[in-house]
Amino acid sequence: MKAWSLLLTRVTVGWLLVLWGLDKLVNVEHSVRVAETFYFGIGSGQLILNVFGVLEVLLGALVVLGLLRRVAYPIAVLVLGLTAVGVWKSIVDPWGWFLEGPNVLFYPSAIVFAASLVLWGFVDEDRLSLDAKRSA
Numbered sequence: 001m002k003a004w005s006l007l008l009t010r011v012t013v014g015w016l017l018v019l020w021g022l023d024k025l026v027n028v029e030h031s032v033r034v035a036e037t038f039y040f041g042i043g044s045g046q047l048i049l050n051v052f053g054v055l056e057v058l059l060g061a062l063v064v065l066g067l068l069r070r071v072a073y074p075i076a077v078l079v080l081g082l083t084a085v086g087v088w089k090s091i092v093d094p095w096g097w098f099l100e101g102p103n104v105l106f107y108p109s110a111i112v113f114a115a116s117l118v119l120w121g122f123v124d125e126d127r128l129s130l131d132a133k134r135s136a
Contacts, residue, residue: 006119006126010066013115017060017076024053038086063119066129073120077113084113 024031028046031053035044043052059079062072084091090106093099119126126132 002122002125003127006122007128009115010119010126010129011064013076013080013112013119014060014063014065016112017063017079018057019060021053021056021058021060024049024056066126066131069119069123069126069129069131073116073123077116077120080109080113080116084109 028049031049032044032046035041035049043049056079059072059075062068063076087103087106087109089096089099089102090104091110093102094104094107096102
């Protein structure tokens, strides 16, 4: 059960990174709005978004496949942690009872961040990753 749970967590977290990366490549206008709304406009230029998009797709693919996990997982934790920080109001007050601007649909950013920590914390337990298969 543990191996399959880690596989499912790895694939879903990694695929989310792939999707976010692709969004930066094919829907640049949306990515600009996200950067301007949640990240003070940092990284809102088309070139930087495209570069981040390619890197995020590559990172997501590494996570999905379970390759270079000792490098990919800490980077994924950083990326997903920064995402959670960007929507912190939605994590702290998802319904906007006390803070202005949150959206309950962004609360899962906390869950995805926690899942990335689980992947990193249990890296040696993931027997179904390609890294584990290569070293066996």
